[in-house]
Amino acid sequence: xxxxxxxxxxxxxxxxxDHSTQMHLWSCQACGxxxxxxxxxEKRLAAALDVIPTRPMEVELNIPPTANLAxxxxxxxxxLGGLAALAVAGTAIGLTFDVLFPSLPSQLTPYLKxxxxxxxxxxxxxxxRNVLHHAGASLVDPDIPVTYAANCTIKGRIAAHxxxxxxxxxxxxxxxxxxxxxxxxxHQEGPWTVRIEPLSHGSIAFFGLKPxxxxxxxxxxxxxxxxN
Amino acid sequence: MHGKSxxxxxxxxxxxxxxxxxxxxxxxxxxxxxxEELLQKALARAWSDFDDLHDERAAKHWLFTILRSEFLRxxxxxxxxxxxxxxxxxxxxxxSLDQVPNLIDMRYALxxxxxxxxxxxxxxxxxxxxxxxxxxxxxxxxxxxAARALRARLKLRDILSSNKQLxxxxxxx
Numbered sequence: 001x002x003x004x005x006x007x008x009x010x011x012x013x014x015x016x017x018d019h020s021t022q023m024h025l026w027s028c029q030a031c032g033x034x035x036x037x038x039x040x041x042e043k044r045l046a047a048a049l050d051v052i053p054t055r056p057m058e059v060e061l062n063i064p065p066t067a068n069l070a071x072x073x074x075x076x077x078x079x080l081g082g083l084a085a086l087a088v089a090g091t092a093i094g095l096t097f098d099v100l101f102p103s104l105p106s107q108l109t110p111y112l113k114x115x116x117x118x119x120x121x122x123x124x125x126x127x128x129r130n131v132l133h134h135a136g137a138s139l140v141d142p143d144i145p146v147t148y149a150a151n152c153t154i155k156g157r158i159a160a161h162x163x164x165x166x167x168x169x170x171x172x173x174x175x176x177x178x179x180x181x182x183x184x185x186x187h188q189e190g191p192w193t194v195r196i197e198p199l200s201h202g203s204i205a206f207f208g209l210k211p212x213x214x215x216x217x218x219x220x221x222x223x224x225x226x227x228n
Numbered sequence: 229m230h231g232k233s234x235x236x237x238x239x240x241x242x243x244x245x246x247x248x249x250x251x252x253x254x255x256x257x258x259x260x261x262x263x264e265e266l267l268q269k270a271l272a273r274a275w276s277d278f279d280d281l282h283d284e285r286a287a288k289h290w291l292f293t294i295l296r297s298e299f300l301r302x303x304x305x306x307x308x309x310x311x312x313x314x315x316x317x318x319x320x321x322x323x324s325l326d327q328v329p330n331l332i333d334m335r336y337a338l339x340x341x342x343x344x345x346x347x348x349x350x351x352x353x354x355x356x357x358x359x360x361x362x363x364x365x366x367x368x369x370x371x372x373x374a375a376r377a378l379r380a381r382l383k384l385r386d387i388l389s390s391n392k393q394l395x396x397x398x399x400x401x
Contacts, residue, residue, distance in 0.1 A: 158335055
């Protein structure tokens with residue numbers, strides 16, 4: 001009974017452990033192990049809950065104009081030609097959240113690690129389907145030569161990271177359902193030519209060493225993947 | 229407080245708390261666009277009621293309360309209140325996981341959690357509110373806040389286990 005109660009307390013408030021609970025955790029191996037697991041779980045939970053805006057936000061706050069009416073009747077006032085109403089102009093305040101927003105390509109380059117480019121064989125269609133599914137897309141053509149597929153988080157949002165083998169070389173692809181853009185963008189990020197395209201939900205970015213490879217990868221992925 | 233200093237004070241508080249507020253708005257509303265809109269409305273209301281904030285130390289709790297209230301004003305807002313179904317009665321004994329889930333799995337499981345459970349976890353695990361503060365914010369008793377936090381963690385672990393089993397069986401999770 002005590003152990004059950006202790007575990008219930010740990011699951012209710014893992015980071016607030018009172019003295020009696022601490023004493024039990026020291027003496028009970030099983031509960032101690034549960035507590036350690038709960039602590040790691042809590043850290044992972046906090047990390048997963050951490051989402052930040054994907055673009056700068058500007059908040060406009062206005063107070064509507066208020067009217068100061070004529071003085072109350074108890075005050076003596078000399079009124080010539082009628083009552084005068086004073087309108088106080090509204091107060092406007094603009095808040096620009098001055099958070100640094102580095103360019104999207106520069107945020108993605110840390111994901112371009114050599115281990116993602118090392119595979120030669122295509123990944124299984126089942127893995128690819130699963131990764132795309134997490135990013136809100138589905139696989140239409142399983143023959144697309146994807147040599148790496150994994151989900152990652154970018155600013156707390158789930159994205160799909162693929163590596164596609166094209167005739168001109170490998171191209172890294174990031175499918176980002178929560179990063180909308182207005183129009184196709186081209187960037188040069190170090191050695192990488194980057195093409196980012198808008199989707200109905202979010203955007204898709206292509207990183208390659210040659211512009212032709214990036215454009216070709218865009219065509220290939222568009223044929224093989226359906227974006228929901 | 230008048231004029232410029234009032235604006236400066238509000239701006240400072242709002243900017244300091246912008247990320248946690250956005251996080252709360254995001255997890256309540258479920259998407260970035262709706263979160264931005266909710267945040268805009270909440271801050272506009274907070275600005276007009278700024279004189280109600282007498283102690284700056286209470287600013288976070290105050291702003292979170294306003295944001296939640298703005299969310300509840302929306303039609304069809306998903307927060308249920310104190311309704312627990314039979315499926316929420318997951319025994320504590322079965323709540324252990326073989327290993328700590330990775331970030332993607334955790335994130336995906338959070339998206340599957342009911343909004344009111346997710347809210348309790350966010351306020352506690354990410355924002356550091358005590359159960360008493362959560363109870364005040366949600367306008368429930370301390371026991372209810374504690375029960376919600378417990379059930380939320382049990383449900384989350386249950387979802388993670390189910391998703392893992394489904395993935396092992398070859399299905400999409």
